Structures are given as structure tokens and as C-alpha cells.
Amino acid sequence: MSAATPPSPLLSRKVARQAVEWYLLEQSGQATPDDLAASAAWRARDPEHARAWSKVQQVGQTASLLPPDLAVPVLRRPQRRVAVQVLLALMAAPAAWLLVRHEMLADYRSGVGERREVSLPDGGTLVLNTDSAVDVAYGADERLLTLRRGEVLIQTRPDHAGSRPFIVATGHGRIRALGTRFSVRVDDDSSRVTVFEHAVEITPRAPSATVRMLMAGQQNRFDASHAGLPAPALPQADAWARGMLAAQDMRLDAFAFELSRYRPGLLRVEPQVAGLRLTGAFQLDDTDAVLENLARILPVDVLYRTAYWVTLAARKK
Template sequence: MLLRPVNGHQKFSPQVAEQAVHWLIEMQGGALDARQQQALQQWLQADDNHRRAWEHIQRVNQRLRGLSSPLAHDTLQAPRSASRRRALKTLLILGVGSATGLALQQHNRLPTLLADYRSPVGERRRLALDDGSLLQLNTRSAADVRFDASQRLVHLLEGELQLTVAGDSRPLQLRSEHGLLNLGSGRYNLRQFAGYSQLAVFEGSASLAGKPLGAGQQARFNGPQWQASQALDSNLGAWVDGMLVAAHMPLGAFLDELGRYRRGQLNCAPEVASLLISGSYPLADSERILDLLEVALPVRVRRFTRYWVTVEAQA
């Protein structure tokens, strides 16, 4: 999504800026081959925001090369490595400054960077809280925890968490961008989407503005009303065990889920998006999952770069 210009500067979403950085890093690692060049052109042509972000990130790179900062010089001149790539990406994202700074604030990216607990893309965290509760963060998630003498508050800033609430005389509240929940002892899964949040109650009970949701139920909310309450999908919590479970899931939806655990862009061609897939897949190796798709379905996986992968129909 493109944000409106402010003070004459074009605003890009953090996601588009990050994709542009990935492409720049690929180019600095050596000349792109024909397939990579094709993928870059497809990305540039897919959205005008991509082209603008690409032009801007190249200008930022040139400015960084002109800096006298030892950090900038050492990072840009260092041999290609994972640490160099991370440092370069950090420098570029910071160097974008006016182009993404406001976007980061408006989309809660700065609070997530300063969160009490964070998990990067593709990783999960397991945390024991002071009251004996267990907090688990899914890929690219962030949360703040505020406990005092009278209350307990867990605030999901981004992504998804599972919370096992310990008994305590203090009430426990769970907040997302879309509302404030009151929880009893039990186990809960909360995921934050763009326009709503979804709570699943494995054990215990929860309430939203005084309206209860019991064990074995899940519901969406955006405000003081539960929406689309339904029976619990037990597969929602499989990520805690490092698994992605699909039961007759359309391939497009499956790849959307898998894409949460990978950096870059994972695309699904329209002609194969409705193919159904079932099974349990270990999240520790997303490349292996992609290889298995070619065995289970009439598809092929085209890897233009690590950060641009397309699943399409077999030739």
C-alpha cells in the first residue's frame, strides 16, 4: 500500500522497501542471471510503487557510499556474508529515512522494533512470564508485557501469539490492534490480521466487552463485538510444534501461510491457486516443503532468487 506524500516525499510501505533492499543485495552479490533479471523486471512492472521504491533505494545506496562513516564504509565494502547482508539492510532501511520513517510509525513498525519481545521471520520464541504464564510468539511477531501489583497485560503488536495463562489473583488482559480481551486461566491463540484479530480458545474462557467466548471456540473481532464465531480449528496451534497443517487447503492459501515463515516474495500462479493440499509440514525447512509440492501436485517451483519464488503449473 502506498502512503500519501508528506512534505514532498513519497511514502512507501515497509514491505515494499524491504523487497527493494533484497533486490539490491542480490545485485551486489554478483551479476543477475537471465531468470533473476526476468524476476526483477516482473517485480518492477507489477506495481508503480515497486519502481519508485527501487529508484529511491538506489539513490539511498549512492548516498551511503558517499558517507565518511566507518560503519557505512566497512559494511558496503565487506565480503558477501550473512552478517554483511543484515548490516547492509539495516543501513539502507535507516537511510531511507523520509521515505519510510513515517510509514514505519503509521504501521506500528517502530513499536514492534522496540517491543519487549520479538521473533524474526521464520523463527518462534517461547517465554516464561513472571506470573508463571507461558508466552509463545510465532514468526515475525512482537509483544509487550506489563505486569504490576493490580493487573497483568499482554499486548500483541504484530503477528501471532499463544498464551497459557497461569492462575493469579490479578486479572489478565490481552490486547491487539482491534480490541481488549479479558482472559481466565487457560490456553489461547491470538493472531492479528490487517482488518481484524482472531482469538482461539483451547482451554478456559475469554470475554470481549463483557461478551464471552468459551473453550472450543474461535472468533474474529474488530471492536466490541465478536464476529464469525465458530468451532475451534485445532490446527491453528500447530505452529507451536513447528508444523504447518493443511486439510484440503487451497494452494494459494497454503502458500500465503508458508510465506509468513520466509523472507521475500512467495507467489502462486492463478491457474494453480485452487488446487487442494493436505498434510503436516515442518516449518524448519520451507525449501523442503516447496520441493514436496512438486511431488504432491502438478506444479513446478521457479526460484528466480531466494527472495522471489513462484509456484506455477507444470509445463
């Protein structure tokens, strides 16, 4: 009897998202000949790219699973953002579709590059960062925000209807506000909390996990089983709420990763310049202008293969 074929390794989320971006661009009817050539070149660069492309094509053909309004063309926002999330979920696992449905139906959502401010029922405020989704449920026992995706900045207010605790829930645990201003960000493997005023209490999902207290000026990253020790908050960690991306001695590859959250398409950094460092504050409303500024302050060239594929490369002498 022959041995069973081992399952293929999971695609990285980064490569899967790149495949989805190229797929949506090709299906939109708006791709130029240069776009199509760049897409083909991306697929040829790495066997993993080719595998991701094959997977997204298979998923894309399962049209019956997609809502009609997600059919191509889907380059417009917010439809395109939703289509990306749907395709990524279906590429990962059918069960992930349920998660994306929750995100699509969330009470408040923001698109890529969008910031949105919401007034809460108790007079507090909620600011959604780029590509975020959150549910708000004020009940008899607690005031609950469930962060489905992305990042939020919260300014709490006293509960005039009683003494209901203010809770933010993520897939990794719960954060209880203790009269405070704070932000919460959800990544694939963990959640990050930054406190700007007063304090919060972090409780990971695991019953045996240690509960952590976080004070103003501190941040913490936690997963479902563990919350680390508090660390100093990053300078201007809430700058995004003012439309700024703040960098303090930040590596270029880390900066590019953050900037890519605010623009569609692919933003790559060549290994030769990934370790360059920069400090400054950059306007998020025009990410192309940010890239131009990088070329002025660092020895890099900004190479546009297409509008959706940008590479930061070592400056040619």
C-alpha cells in the same frame, strides 16, 4: 486556478513489502546477476511495482532516519527483519515510524521463521510465532501482554500475587483470559483469537462494541469496532508452536500466504493453480522442503527465479 493533483493511492502492503525485499537484496552486495535481472523484471511487470520501487528508493535515501545498525548489508537476521519493518513504515507514513520503534524495542521479538518460548513471571508460558513482537507488563492491577506484531500462544497460570486479570492487548482491543490456553494473531485490519482451553472475553476498542465470550474450540476475528460471532477453531490451529504448518482442505494460495510468513523473499502462486486444495502437516524448519513436497502432491512446478523469488506454477506436460 488549476485543480489540485489528487494524492496517489496507497500502495498495497504486499507490493510494498516485495519492493523492500528487492531493494534490500540489491543493496546487500550479495545479489547475483540473476537476482538483479529478476528485480528489474519485477519492476517492469506492473506500474504499481515501479511506483513501489521509486518509493522505497526515496525512503532508502533518507539514511538519517535509520539507526546505523540497519545500514546495508542487512540480509542477516534479525537486522534484515527490522530493516524490512522500518522501510515499510516509512513508505506508509512518517507516523508509522513510531509504531515500528515500539516493535523494535519490544520486550520479546522473533525473526522470520523463528519461534521463541518465554517463561512469564507468574509461571505461565508465552510462545512467539514467526516475526512477532510483544511487551510484558505485570503491574499492581493487571497482568498485561501487548502484542505489537505477529502471533503468540499463551498458557496462563493463576495469579499467586492476588487476583490480577490476565489481559492481551492489540491495536484492535483487549482479550481477557479466563484460566486458559489460547493464541492471538494480529493482521493489518483485525486480530484473531483461538481458544484451546477454557475461555476468553474479547472487548473491541470502540466503547459501543459488543463484548464476546469465546469458549474452547472456538475462534473469533475482531477489529476495533466489532467482534464477530464465534466460529469453530481451525484444525491444529496451534501446530505452528510445534514447528508445523497444518492444512485442512486449504487453497494453495492461502497455504502459500501462510508459508511465506516463515521465509524471506517472495512466494507467488499463479492464478491457474491458486484454487488447488491440499491437506497435511508440513515442517516449517525447512520451507524449501515444503515447496518440494507440494510439487509431489499437487500438479505444480516450483520455479526459482532466484532464492528470493519463487513461483508455484501449473506443471508443464
